[in-house]
Amino acid sequence: MAKNARNAPRLFLWLIVLVLVVATGVTLWRTGAFRAPPSIALVPADNTPYWEDAILGARHAAERYNAVLTVHKVGGDEQTQSSILRDLAAERVSGIAVSPLHANRQALLLREIGLKIPVVTLDSDSPLSGRMCFVGADNYTAGRQCGELVREALPEGGSVVIAVGSMDKANGQLRRQGVIDELLERSFGPGRPVEPMNVILQGPGHTVTATLVDDTNPAQAKANIAALLASGDPPDCIVGLYSYNGPAAVEALTEAGAIDDVVVIGFDYTDATLAAIEAGHIYASMAQDPYNYGYHAVRLLAEEARGKGHAILPMNGIIDIRCFPINADNIENFRAKIVKRRSGPVEG
Incomplete structure (x- = not known):
């Protein structure tokens, strides 16, 4: 009896340790620490220089939110873009960010893909597709x-x-x-x-x-x-x-x-x-602000892959990133902002 009494504190201590280990494991699992990083595909509309900053923003978001990003460029051809989207759906990537080349003709395809994989549109929307969110300007x-x-x-x-x-x-x-x-x-x-x-x-x-x-x-x-x-x-x-x-x-x-x-x-x-x-x-x-289009599209998809996306999703399904005029009066300040942004991850 005395021996059991002496062992009781030790057993209680081990029980506390076990509870802490289990709780830590559950927390790490829920936060995705034990899972492979989500795979996010970015499908721009074309190969023009406009997309360079969108891709940069997407890469910075992938680094910050621990996602694997692939970029699938098309030359402005709708059939090629649709084929790439089908291939990505077959691969079961974690999420797709796409600038649809035809809002209506591709709506059904995007809706079908969206039933299996989260789809975010950026730069140009396809409202009939049922996409998870649109990231871009009005x-x-x-x-x-x-x-x-x-x-x-x-x-x-x-x-x-x-x-x-x-x-x-x-x-x-x-x-x-x-x-x-x-x-x-x-x-x-x-x-x-x-x-x-x-x-x-x-x-x-x-x-x-x-x-x-x-x-x-x-x-x-x-x-x-x-x-x-x-x-x-x-x-x-x-x-x-x-x-x-x-x-x-x-x-x-x-x-x-x-x-x-x-x-x-x-x-x-x-x-x-x-x-x-x-x-x-x-x-x-x-x-426009294509850097933040790419950044927030990937951020949203990475969080969705971890079960958090809808918690940060706007009620109207649109992340509106406003346009602004550049002219001779503000171009010097604008250039400085771009240089800073391209030097490393900067949100906003």
């Missing part, structure tokens, strides 16, 4: 912001041509409609039907005379502008809605000797766009 609002820049540059009005990479993608549709609605001084209407392509749209002061679509081909974008200038009726302003449209317009205008005759509004912040702003050839550019 593209309609971004278009209206571009329209505001046109009105600022041409306060007395004038003719405007819109250049856009795709009218199949939701981002191209919404940006264009936003520009049109702003210039025609309409009420805010993100659900307004897409304006026909082959009509001249007359507003109180500004007239949208044409929309040039280049199928996300920078060379074609330049050729479209060159053909427009060769017709002998240059517009007062060209609004480029994809990252390469502004620089393509500058090249075509320079070669035609008309660089000082037409106002150019750009989109995003490629090196060529920033150089053109500094040279005074692009009035301003409406910049």
Whole structure:
């Protein structure tokens, strides 16, 4: 009896140790410490320089949230992108972040994949796909912001041509409609039907005379502008809605000797766009934040793989990362921010 009494504290101590070991093991399992890192696939829309910062942000998020990231680039071809998505679904990756090339045609495929694997759209949405979340700008609002820049540059009005990479993608549709609605001084209407392509749209002061679509081909974008200038009726302003449209317009205008005759509004912040702003050839550019598109898409998918994603998911399923204008007044500060961001992981 005395011996059992002496052993009781020791047994109690071992019981405490056992409970602590089990509790620690359960905690580590729940946090994913004993599991393989989640595998996240990023599928951009094309190979243009715009995506470089999105990929960088995705890589930084993968490092921070202990995920394995693979990047699957496509050349702007919908069938190729859909094939890659099917292959990734078959591999059962932990999550897919994709910029769909066609919002409606790919919706069913994305919905089917989403029943098995979390899918996040970034940059361009596919609302009918049932995706877990969209990470990106409100593209309609971004278009209206571009329209505001046109009105600022041409306060007395004038003719405007819109250049856009795709009218199949939701981002191209919404940006264009936003520009049109702003210039025609309409009420805010993100659900307004897409304006026909082959009509001249007359507003109180500004007239949208044409929309040039280049199928996300920078060379074609330049050729479209060159053909427009060769017709002998240059517009007062060209609004480029994809990252390469502004620089393509500058090249075509320079070669035609008309660089000082037409106002150019750009989109995003490629090196060529920033150089053109500094040279005074692009009035301003409406910049997205692709770094944070990639960062937050991967962050969300990595957390979802560990059972935490829906806890941080916005109620409306959209992480809205706002656009902002870059012009001659703020370009120096913007360049400093980009240099800092590219030097290492920086959220926000």
